[in-house]
Structures are given as structure tokens and as C-alpha cells.
Amino acid sequence: MNHVKTAMLLAGLTALFMAVGFALGGSGGMIIAFVVATAMNLFSYWNSDKMVLRMYGAREVDAHTAPEFYNLVAELAHRAELPMPRVYIMDNPQPNAFATGRNPQHGAVAATTGLLNSLSRDEVAGVMAHELAHIKHYDTLTMTITATIAGAISMLANFGMFFAGSRGNNNGPGPIATIAMVVLAPIAAMLVQMAISRSREYEADRGGAEICGQPMALASALARISGEAHQVHNDEAEANPATAHMFIINPLSGARMDNLFSTHPATENRIAALRDIAGRMGGGMGGGMGGMFRRASRPQAQTPAADRPASGPAHGPWGQRGSEADDRPRRGPWG
Incomplete structure (x- = not known):
């Protein structure tokens, strides 16, 4: 179709x-x-x-430059029975992500530094599983x-x-x-x-919940991203509103004619659908990617946003570049 x-x-x-x-x-x-x-x-x-x-200045990363994020995507792709997609990071404070590629063999996923620095590992897993579901369904x-x-x-x-x-x-x-x-x-x-059906987001949410096994982690991520996306300006998205439908949450502020490019269903409705899926799966937070994810994410979930490292261009735990003052191994915001 x-x-x-x-x-x-x-x-x-x-x-x-x-x-x-x-x-x-x-x-x-x-x-x-x-x-x-x-x-x-x-x-x-x-x-x-x-x-x-290129429009969003996304830079490709691998197991050496961003090991935690890359390995997480690799595990999710394996669970989804998909070829390993290319993995990108966008230096943008707004928490968001999208997938692209003409087929699963040429798929790519991209996440902002804002998303990786503010969400727990479980929540990031839910977001990336959602994006992999788009690739699996040929939505991209x-x-x-x-x-x-x-x-x-x-x-x-x-x-x-x-x-x-x-x-x-x-x-x-x-x-x-x-x-x-x-x-x-x-x-x-x-x-x-x-032409971009709103139902595709519900299908990707359902597929993402099945891939990561934690629908309520994805629901929590949607709530957090939605709450912050309209408070943090995304200059690239505002300059290219025709790409807004690609993101997991609408990245536009809603000013001018932005609403004309809105193709996302209400976040509340998506969360409600994920609650139903969690009920059918037996809760949603107990299974899925395994206890390793929950042990890693639980301490970070208690960390106030003000205490987290500030994000900036090419900084943070996701592909650190040009950091000559600190050569210590970086574990990222997940533990």
C-alpha cells in the first residue's frame, strides 16, 4: 500500500x-x-x-563513537528482525527522533541529543522501537x-x-x-x-511496544517529549515544516502556518492506546528488553533535569568529540 x-x-x-x-x-x-x-x-x-x-545536520555514529545508543538500536533491530539501520544523532536540545530510508535494507534512525540526555534507557528504547516499526512497515x-x-x-x-x-x-x-x-x-x-495517515503513528506505537516489550515506557516517553517539544524551539524543523510528520512528536511550535503540517494524532490518545496494549501484554514494564534496562534506568529516573549534564553541539555522552580534557570512559545518562 x-x-x-x-x-x-x-x-x-x-x-x-x-x-x-x-x-x-x-x-x-x-x-x-x-x-x-x-x-x-x-x-x-x-x-x-x-x-x-543533511537538512538536520545529523551525524552518523557507530559502536565506537556512541556505544550505548548504537548497541541499544542494534538489540532492538535484532528483536524486530530487521537489518541494522544506520544510526544518527542530531545536535538539537529538543527531545525528538525520526526514521528514514526507502526500505529496511536502507533504513536509518536519528535521535536528538535532547532526547538522549533527558529520557531514561527504557524510554529511549521505546522511542527507537517506534521508529524501527516505521521502517518495518515501509512507512519511511x-x-x-x-x-x-x-x-x-x-x-x-x-x-x-x-x-x-x-x-x-x-x-x-x-x-x-x-x-x-x-x-x-x-x-x-x-x-x-x-497522504500521511494519522493511523500510521498508532500502528508504529503498537509495533514499537511489541519490539521493546514495554508499552508504558513508550507512553512515558511520548508524554515527556510532548511536554518539552513545544517549549524547546527546533530551528531546523521550523525552517522545514514539511518534514514535521517524520518525527515521533510534532516538532513545530504551532506559530504561523505550522498547524497545516500537523499529521500527528493527539498524544493523549496515543498514550491511552498504549495503556490498552500494556493491559493485554500484562503491564508492559515488567517484560521486554530485560532487567538490565530497568536497573540502568531506575536511578536516572530520579535525577532532576537541572542536575543532568547540559547538552550542546557535539557534547554529552553520545559521540563526544574534541574533549581533550577528559579521557575517562563515559557511561551516558543511563547509569
């Missing part, structure tokens, strides 16, 4: 580009737009994941290409405004074409966002 949806999105992008090309340059403009759209479709399918990761193909398409449509609208303002009234597009480019292109972006 996700492959069919992706094909429809790419076909819709092609049709939109051709329509705007015709409005700007007649038959010749339509042909040029078709060539551009075709090239963009091919590029999006093969490179959209790299574009999004649709989600990543949708982000690219929505960004392309926004670019098209900006180009239309520039084109309309830079040409004379006799040769430029008429007022109807200008209105179409200025108004309909953002509406088209919203329609693309509507």
Missing part, C-alpha cells in the same frame, strides 16, 4: 509541475516542467533520506518522499511568486495564474501532507 501511495504522490507531483509549467510558459514550459519533475522523482526516491538527514518510504515533495511544492510556489513579480504585465502570467501559484501550491502541499 505504501508503494502505491508513493507512486501516486510522485505522479501528482509530476502533474502539478506540468500544470504550473504550462501556466508559466505554455506547451514549452510544460515540457520543461515534465523533465524537471521526472528528474526530481528519480532523485527523491534514491536520495530523499540523505537530504533529510512514503514519509521521506512526502517531505521532499512538499518541499518541492513550496519551492515551486516561491518560484511562481518571483517569476510573476519579475516579468512585465504583458508577458507575465495573468492574475489567475499568479493566484494559482501563490494559493494553490501551498494547498497542494497540505494535500500531500494529508
Whole structure:
């Protein structure tokens, strides 16, 4: 189904580009737009994941640069029967995470330093299991290409405004074409966002709960992330609102037209669904990833936020770089 949806999105992008090309340059403009759209479709399918990761300044880590986080993802991927995804960290104080990749063989997961420094090991396991569920369900193909398409449509609208303002009234597009480019292109972006079903988050929550075995740890993580996400500004997400649907919790502040890009169900409803899953699984906090996780996370859960190490660019226990003053082994915030 996700492959069919992706094909429809790419076909819709092609049709939109051709329509705007015709409005700007007649038959010749339509042909040029078709060539551009075709090239963009091919590029999006093969490179959209790299574009999004680069957009957020995500840096890849491994078992040597971020052993605790990397090994946690490896254990979860093994439990989910998935190939090991590439693992990234974003230097961003807002707690959040997303997954990308066109299929499980090319999957990637990314978490912010804010998430890794503020959540317990159980909660981080729940979040990453949720993201791996997206990869397993092939959601990431649709989600990543949708982000690219929505960004392309926004670019098209900006180009239309520039084109309309830079040409004379006799040769430029008429007022109807200008209105179409200025108004309909953002509406088209919203329609693309509507292609991202809200039910995918419930399915990923259910899949994540099954992978990590601790639905209430994921519920606790959702509550904490939701509470902090709207208080901590995410500059990259605000500059690229079309990517908001990729995150586990909406990273946008809600200002301006941000709400138009909201595709997440209410956090309270997701937590309620996870409670039901926990009841069917027999509680949810007793099983799952094993006692090792709970022993590691319990002391940290009592640590006030003010006593935790401050996060910053390339600092903290997740891939420390340039720390010549302290060569001691770092255990991270989980114990």
C-alpha cells in the first residue's frame, strides 16, 4: 500500500509541475516542467533520506563513537528482525527522533541529543522501537518522499511568486495564474501532507511496544517529549515544516502556518492506546528488553533535569568529540 501511495504522490507531483509549467510558459514550459519533475522523482526516491538527514545536520555514529545508543538500536533491530539501520544523532536540545530510508535494507534512525540526555534507557528504547516499526512497515518510504515533495511544492510556489513579480504585465502570467501559484501550491502541499495517515503513528506505537516489550515506557516517553517539544524551539524543523510528520512528536511550535503540517494524532490518545496494549501484554514494564534496562534506568529516573549534564553541539555522552580534557570512559545518562 505504501508503494502505491508513493507512486501516486510522485505522479501528482509530476502533474502539478506540468500544470504550473504550462501556466508559466505554455506547451514549452510544460515540457520543461515534465523533465524537471521526472528528474526530481528519480532523485527523491534514491536520495530523499540523505537530504533529510543533511537538512538536520545529523551525524552518523557507530559502536565506537556512541556505544550505548548504537548497541541499544542494534538489540532492538535484532528483536524486530530487521537489518541494522544506520544510526544518527542530531545536535538539537529538543527531545525528538525520526526514521528514514526507502526500505529496511536502507533504513536509518536519528535521535536528538535532547532526547538522549533527558529520557531514561527504557524510554529511549521505546522511542527507537517506534521508529524501527516505521521502517518495518515501509512507512519511511512514503514519509521521506512526502517531505521532499512538499518541499518541492513550496519551492515551486516561491518560484511562481518571483517569476510573476519579475516579468512585465504583458508577458507575465495573468492574475489567475499568479493566484494559482501563490494559493494553490501551498494547498497542494497540505494535500500531500494529508497522504500521511494519522493511523500510521498508532500502528508504529503498537509495533514499537511489541519490539521493546514495554508499552508504558513508550507512553512515558511520548508524554515527556510532548511536554518539552513545544517549549524547546527546533530551528531546523521550523525552517522545514514539511518534514514535521517524520518525527515521533510534532516538532513545530504551532506559530504561523505550522498547524497545516500537523499529521500527528493527539498524544493523549496515543498514550491511552498504549495503556490498552500494556493491559493485554500484562503491564508492559515488567517484560521486554530485560532487567538490565530497568536497573540502568531506575536511578536516572530520579535525577532532576537541572542536575543532568547540559547538552550542546557535539557534547554529552553520545559521540563526544574534541574533549581533550577528559579521557575517562563515559557511561551516558543511563547509569
